[in-house]
Amino acid sequence: MAGHIQDRWYKTEKGPDGTPRRVKTARYGTGKRYRARYVGPDGAEQSKSFPDRQKRLAERWLTNIEADMSRGQYIDPGATRTTFRQYAQKWVESHPGEINSGEAAERRLRLHTYPYIGSRPLGSFQPEHIRDWVTAMKDAVTAESYRRIIVGTASAVFNAAVEDGRLSKNPCKAKSVTLPKPGGPRIVPWMPDRVFGVRAALPRRFQTTVDPGGGCGLRQGEIFGLSEDELDFESGWLTVAHQLKRVRRGQHVFALPKGNKVRTTPLPGTVADALRAHAEEFPPVPITLPWRTPDGPLVTKYLYFTGNQGSYVRASHFNDFIWKPALAAVGVIPEAADGERYASAREHGMHALRHFYASVLLDAGESIRALSSYLGHADPGFTLRTYTHLMPTSEGRTRNALDAVFRASPFHDHGPGTAHVA
Numbered sequence: 522m523a524g525h526i527q528d529r530w531y532k533t534e535k536g537p538d539g540t541p542r543r544v545k546t547a548r549y550g551t552g553k554r555y556r557a558r559y560v561g562p563d564g565a566e567q568s569k570s571f572p573d574r575q576k577r578l579a580e581r582w583l584t585n586i587e588a589d590m591s592r593g594q595y596i597d598p599g600a601t602r603t604t605f606r607q608y609a610q611k612w613v614e615s616h617p618g619e620i621n622s623g624e625a626a627e628r629r630l631r632l633h634t635y636p637y638i639g640s641r642p643l644g645s646f647q648p649e650h651i652r653d654w655v656t657a658m659k660d661a662v663t664a665e666s667y668r669r670i671i672v673g674t675a676s677a678v679f680n681a682a683v684e685d686g687r688l689s690k691n692p693c694k695a696k697s698v699t700l701p702k703p704g705g706p707r708i709v710p711w712m713p714d715r716v717f718g719v720r721a722a723l724p725r726r727f728q729t730t731v732d733p734g735g736g737c738g739l740r741q742g743e744i745f746g747l748s749e750d751e752l753d754f755e756s757g758w759l760t761v762a763h764q765l766k767r768v769r770r771g772q773h774v775f776a777l778p779k780g781n782k783v784r785t786t787p788l789p790g791t792v793a794d795a796l797r798a799h800a801e802e803f804p805p806v807p808i809t810l811p812w813r814t815p816d817g818p819l820v821t822k823y824l825y826f827t828g829n830q831g832s833y834v835r836a837s838h839f840n841d842f843i844w845k846p847a848l849a850a851v852g853v854i855p856e857a858a859d860g861e862r863y864a865s866a867r868e869h870g871m872h873a874l875r876h877f878y879a880s881v882l883l884d885a886g887e888s889i890r891a892l893s894s895y896l897g898h899a900d901p902g903f904t905l906r907t908y909t910h911l912m913p914t915s916e917g918r919t920r921n922a923l924d925a926v927f928r929a930s931p932f933h934d935h936g937p938g939t940a941h942v943a
Contacts, residue, residue, distance in 0.1 A: 524559025524586070526579050555579045559586055603687065605646075606630075606639035609678045624769055626674050633662060633671045643687050646679075648695035655701065669701040707910050710880035711873050715851065722847035727839070729799040730826055733759070734874030736792035738896050741871040742766055743778055745834045748822040749805050752788065752796065759788040761897065763822070765833055768815060773833060775820050776813045778897055786895040796825060808833050844871065879904075880911045 530549045536542045553570035557579040561567050571579040609630050616623035630639075637654045638646075655672060662668045676693035683691055692698070720731040733739045733747055737759050746765035753760070762783050766776040777783065805823040810833070812820045826834055845863040848854045857863040875896065882892050893904035 524557060524583050526576060526583070527556045527558060528554060528576075529556060530554050530573070557583050559583060561590075602642045602644060604640055604642055605675075605678070606635050608643060608682055608687065609634070609639075609675075612678050612681050626677075629671045629674045630678070633658060634675050638675075643682055646688070646692045648692050648697050651675075651692050651695070651698050655698070665701045666703055669703050672700055708876050708907065710876045710911060713877075715853065716874065716877055718851040719847050719853070722850040724843060726803055726829070727826065727843055729795050730871075731874060732792045732795040734871055735877045736789050737786050738875050738878040740764065740779065740875065740897075741836055744871070745824070745826055745836065745839075746775060746822065747825045749825075750822070752793075754788070754793050754797070757788050757790070757793070758785050760785050765810075765824075767836060771835075772815045773835070774811045774813055774815065774817060775822060780897065780899050782897050782899065784894060784897045799825060803827075806831050840870065876908075879908050883908060883911050 529552070530546060531543045532546050533541050533543055554573040555571040555576050556568050557571065558566060558568040569579075569582060571582075613623060613627045613630065616626060634654075637657055638650060641650065651672075655668070658668050658671065662671065672693060676691060679688060679691040679693055682688045693700075716731060716735050720728050723731070730744050733744050734741075739747070739761060742764035743761050746763050748763075751760045751762055760783065761778050763775050764778050766774050768774055803825075805825050806827045807821050808824050808827065809819050809821045811817040824833060828834055841862065845854065845857075845866060848866060848869055849856045849863065853869050854864060854866045879892060879896065882895075883889075889905045889908075890901050892908070893901040896904060898904045
């Protein structure tokens with residue numbers, strides 16, 4: 522057995538005749554009687570106290586400690602006393618991803634995790650604590666898909682704690698923990714009349730933003746970061762090599778597209794013509810910004826879309842004061858009351874143009890793999906899961922193809938009306 526057990530109610534001392542005897546200590550009858558003590562792998566002594574009549578429990582605890590050390594699964598009890606919030610804050614500071622992803626993780630933890638489980642020591646977590654937290658979040662976060670992201674962030678913290686030897690297992694991964702379901706309702710793509718209606722309702726300076734979104738599948742940051750060097754009018758290709766990205770405290774940078782993935786997509790002639798016409802009326806403006814981080818090297822791009830003052834377009838201002846009024850003008854969302862902001866319209870943001878692009882290509886018979894490449898998705902499976910319901914003509918194409926083969930076969934029985942006369 523690792524270590525030993527101290528009985529704090531009795532001590533051994535020599536009697537008058539020199540023989541050892543047990544006598545009561547000054548602590549007799551008060552506090553916990555037994556203290557199990559051992560030396561950990563780091564050389565530091567650890568201990569745990571047990572009440573009277575629980576010596577066997579103390580022995581079992583020491584046996585388990587010895588087994589954990591022999592298997593390399595020992596967890597320092599001191600490390601488990603660190604609260605979830607204390608550990609998570611350090612995890613956020615060392616977050617390996619982009620600035621935006623780290624800030625988003627910090628915000629999810631601060632708003633939706635710390636108030637529920639932030640003060641609980643790491644070593645005390647059981648699956649029931651995660652189940653209770655997930656249930657309690659339903660009142661504060663209505664979107665189930667976002668609740669899943671929040672739980673995923675907390676699970677990443679627990680994973681790190683396991684790897685750092687502060688936990689033996691991640692309580693979020695227990696079988697009894699039912700995670701919120703991913704995704705939301707199926708995407709309902711815009712019809713062409715809505716796309717071109719919104720385009721016409723935008724201020725003239727921003728009408729052409731619809732074309733690379735709906736005609737090339739660009740994201741909003743890629744549209745606002747679209748520059749002269751990305752367009753090859755002669756070959757008919759658009760290279761999506763960067764985006765305009767907002768980072769901490771409203772600062773903007775140029776950065777690689779989402780997923781750090783540069784891609785090329787076909788440039789339709791109509792979109793090319795629209796961009797040429799736009800450039801004649803609103804010549805591209807040189808904009809200099811840091812690359813990737815606020816302290817990164819400065820990069821200059823000649824942007825197609827800029828504000829009235831010749832600066833880059835801030836997405837938050839564009840969404841509230843340019844895009845949403847256009848949506849309201851064509852009846853997509855209600856008009857805002859005097860002095861009030863427009864209601865949230867997440868499903869009708871500029872991302873709807875990408876969904877329109879995908880729906881048009883799929884309806885035309887384009888492959889999922891090609892569409893995934895044009896959209897910049899890392900996994901064609903994600904593209905398929907997102908847009909498979911937008912392929913209503915696939916069944917018809919299957920039937921027609923097979924019907925054509927079977928009808929052409931001289932060995933196929935076409936029914937009694939076509940039977941050969943003997």
